[in-house]
Amino acid sequence: MDAITLNNITKTYNKGTVLAVDDVSFSVKKGEIFGLIGPDGAGKSSIFRMLTTLLLPDKGSATVGGFDIVKDYKTIRGILGYMPGRFSLYQDLTVEENLNFFATVFNTTIEENYELVKDIYVQIEPFKDRRAGKLSGGMKQKLALCCALIHKPEVLFLDEPTTGVDVVSRKEFWEMLKRLKQQGITILVSTSYMDEATLCDRIGLIINGRVLSIASPDDTIKAYPEKLYAVKSPNMFKLLNNLRSFEQTINCYTFGEYLHLSLKCSEEEVKKYLQEKEHDDFEFKTTSPTVEDCFIRLLKEQNERNGNKNE
Amino acid sequence: MNETVIKTNKLTKRFGDFVAVDEISFEVHKGEIFGFLGANGAGKTTAMRMLCGLSIPTSGEATVAGYDVFTQPEKIKENIGYMSQKFSLYEDLTVLENIQFYGGIYGLSDKEIKEKSDELTHKLGLHKEAKKLVRSLPLGWKQKLSFLVSIVHTPKIVFLDEPTGGVDPYMRREFWDLIYEGADKGITIFVTTHYLDEAEYCNRVTIMVDGKIEALDSPAGLRKKFGVATIDEVFYKLAREAKRSAD
Amino acid sequence: MKQLLSFIKKEFYQVFRDQKTLVMLFGMPIAQIILFGFALTNEIKNANIVVVDNAKDIASQQIINKIEGSKFFNVQKTLMNPAQIDAAFKTGKIKLAVVFPANFNTDLLHLNKTSLQVIADASDPNTATTLTSYITSIVNDYQSQLSQNSSLPYSIHPEVRMLYNPDLRGAPNFVPGVMAMVLLLVCVMMTSVSIVREKELGTMEILLVSPIKPVLIIIAKAIPYLLLSLVNLGAILLLSVYALDLPVKGSILLLVLESTLLIMTSLSLGLLISTITSSQQSAMFASMLGMMLPTMLLSGYLFPIENMPIVLQVISNIVPARWYYIIVKDIMLKGLGFSYIWKETTILIGMTLFFLLIALRNFKIRLE
Known part of the structure; x- marks a missing residue:
C-alpha cells in the first residue's frame, strides 16, 4: 500500500x-x-x-x-x-x-x-x-x-x-x-x-x-541523455569563457574542481578548439553525471523556456 | 599580482572565557577568491566581523586593504563590500531604487549611479524588471543583484557570508560566474559557504575548527595533503574532531 | 485534561521567562495607581484665591467670612474687573476667584434665588476640583442655614467655570478607569500577541497538525491570562484601599465577578484580534488601536461622554470599558448592588459572546 x-x-x-x-x-x-x-x-x-x-x-x-x-x-x-x-x-x-x-x-x-x-x-x-x-x-x-x-x-x-x-x-x-x-x-x-x-x-x-x-537516484542519473565530460586547466575562468563561446557546446558549468561539459560534436573537435585557444595543460575525461547534473540540465531548460516566454 | 590585501597575525577574539577566534594568522592576495569554511560556531562569522571593522579584536594584529582593524575601522568600511544571506536588499524598494540607495551610501555621483544601474540591470538581464519591487524576484536573482550591489563602489575586497544558501544549483553557478568576473577585475573575494563543492571554486581555502585555522591551502593541495578525493572529506575529517558545539 | 494542564504550564513558563511581559503585566498598573494616587492625596492648604465682592451686603459678607475662616484659603479681597481676574490667573498668582454680583442679597431676598461665580484654574484639575468643591460646600452650608430660619426656600447657585480644562473630571474616578484600562490592555494584548507569536515562530503549524483540539489551544491561552489578570485586579484593589484610602463601598465579590466578566470580554477580543493578524507587531498595533485609545478616550474615564459630539457618543457604546467603568463606579464609589448594574452587565455579556463567536468562527484549523 x-x-x-x-x-x-x-x-x-x-x-x-x-x-x-x-x-x-x-x-x-x-x-x-x-x-x-x-x-x-x-x-x-x-x-x-x-x-x-x-x-x-x-x-x-x-x-x-x-x-x-x-x-x-x-x-x-x-x-x-x-x-x-x-x-x-x-x-x-x-x-x-x-x-x-x-x-x-x-x-x-x-x-x-x-x-x-x-x-x-x-x-x-x-x-x-x-x-x-x-x-x-x-x-x-x-x-x-x-x-x-x-x-x-x-x-x-x-x-x-x-x-x-x-x-x-x-x-x-x-x-x-x-x-x-x-x-x-x-x-x-x-x-x-x-x-x-x-x-x-x-x-x-x-x-x-x-x-x-x-x-x-540511479535511474535519474541513467536518464541523462548526453555524454558528460570533465575538463580542468590552470586557468579555469578563461576555460569556462572559451568553452561557453564554443558553438558545439550544449552545456558547460563549474563542478567542483572541474568544469562539466556536454557537446554536440566529438571529443576531438573540442580538444582541438582548446589547443587553438592556448590551453596547453588541460585535463579532459569522461565522467558520469550526478543528480546535480540532471538537475542543472532541467533548470537550464526551464530557465531558457521562461526566457523565451518573456521575449 | 601578489599584493597583500588582508593580513592577520594571531588575531583573537574572546567573549569572557570563551575564545571565539583563537590566534588566526593568514594572508589574502589581491584578486584572490579566498574560501572560509567551518562548521556552525567554528568562529567564521566572528572572524569576518573583525575583518569588516564591525568588531574590535581582543588581541593580535590585522590589516584590511592596508588599514588597521583596531584604529581605522572607518577607513576599512570605505574600501570593502559586504553581503550576507540575511541582509541583502530592501524588499519593498525596486531594483533601481536599491542600486541608487547603495550607490548613494558609498558616495557615488548621480552620473556614476545611473551608469551602474544600466550596467547592472543589463548584466543580470533585469532591465525589464528594473522598476519591480525586489520582493517579487526569485531568490537566485536577489542574491545575484545583492552581490553586484555590494561591489557597486568597486571595493578592494568583498566579504560574502554564505551568499548562496538555499539557491538552486543552476543559479548558484551563475552566481559564481559573477564572482569570477569580479575577481578577474581585481576585487578580492572573501567568501564563507556551506556548500563544499563551492570550496573547489576558490583559489585557496581555510577550514576553521574550534576557533583555529586547521587547514589553509589550495583545494588541490588540501586533497593531496589529506589523501582524499574531495574537499568534502577533508572538511568532514577536520570538523568531526571539533570539541565545542555551536552556541 | 493532561494536555490542557501541560499547555497552561508551558504558557506560565513563557510568561515568567519574558521580563518585558512581566514588567508590562505588573509594573504598569502599579505605576499608574501610584502616579494617580499622588495626584489624589495631594492635600491643599492656603491656596491663594481672590474674592471680588460687587455686592458688599450682608449675605456676601457672611459667605466671605466663612471662606476666610477656612484653613484652605488665603483670601485677598479686591475689586477687579474680569480682565484683571483673567490676568491674575494667567500669571498663576491665584488658583480661584469668587465673584459676587452687585445685587446679591437683594436677589436672594426678593427672588429667593441668586447666583455667584466660581472661576478656577483647571490646568491643575485635581486642585481645581478640590477648591471648587470646598467653595460650593461653604455656599451650600450658608444656604441651608438661611433656609432653616425661614419658610421660604432660598437658593444660591454657584456658577462654576473651569478655566483651561473645561472637561475636567473628578479624581476618584481614576481608579475604576485604571482598572478598566489595565485589565483590557493586559488581556487583549497578551492573548493576541501570545497566539500570533506561535504563528510567527511556526509552532502553530505543529500544534495544528497534532491531535490537540483547537478549542483546547484557546482555553489554554486564556486561562493563564485570566489568572494573571485576577492577580492584577487584586493588586490594584489593595493599593487603592490601603495606599489611597479609597474603600470599596459595595460588594467586593460583585466587583470581582464583574471584573472577571470584563476579563473574559477582553480575552475574546484578544482572540479575535489574533485570528485576523499574522504578526506580533500588527497584533500589538491592533490591540493598541482597538483597545487603549477607545478605552482612554471614549469610556468616560478621561472625558465625560455627555460632552462629546453625538457621533462619538454613539461610538462609545461599543467600547466595553464604558460599561465596565459605570459598573465599577457604581460598586466602588456609590456602593450600589447588582439591581442597578444589570443592564451594563448584560451588555458586557452580549459583547463577550459576540466576540467569542466570531473568534471561534475565524479560528482556523488550517493555515490560511
Missing part, C-alpha cells in the same frame, strides 16, 4: 495569481525515504503543508496513510510527524520542557516512545536544561526531530531539515533517517542539497511547482 498519494494536486495563492504547485502527482511507498529535491520557492513547502492538512489544495486529491487529506484531516493529524521548514519549537523553553510539552500535546509521554527517539535524544541529553533558543543549528534540528517523532508517527514529513546546518550534522541527520526507515516509518523529506538526493530511495525533482522527474 502507498503511504502517500497525490493526484493532480494544484495550489495557488493570492486568489489564483501565484501558482505554487502545478498539477503534481506521485506516490510514496510504505517504509520509503522519498526526497523532494528543488530550489527555494519550487513549491516543496506548499506540498508539505497540504499533505500535513495545513492547507487545502485548489484541485486534485491526496491521501496520507490511506486517509483523505481534506475529509479525514483529524485522523491524519494523529498519525503524522512534521518538522516544518523553520525551527518551530519554543525558544524560551528548555530542551526537556519542549519534548515534554509536545509529548503531552500528542497524548503520549517521553517514556512510552523512548526507544524510538533514544538514539537522537542521548546526543542532546547533556543540554536538556538549556533553552532551545540557545542550541546550535545541529542540536536544534535534532531536538525538532525528537519532537516530531515522540508520538511514533507512521509518516514523517521533514521540510528542509538540513538547511543552514553544517556538513557534520547533516551526515549524522541522514544516518538517523536511515535508522528510522528500518523501523518502518515512511519519510517524505525535502532538501535543496543535491548530495542528499542519493541517500533517498526515490527522488522527485521539482521546479516552479512542477515535478519533472520521479525515479530512484
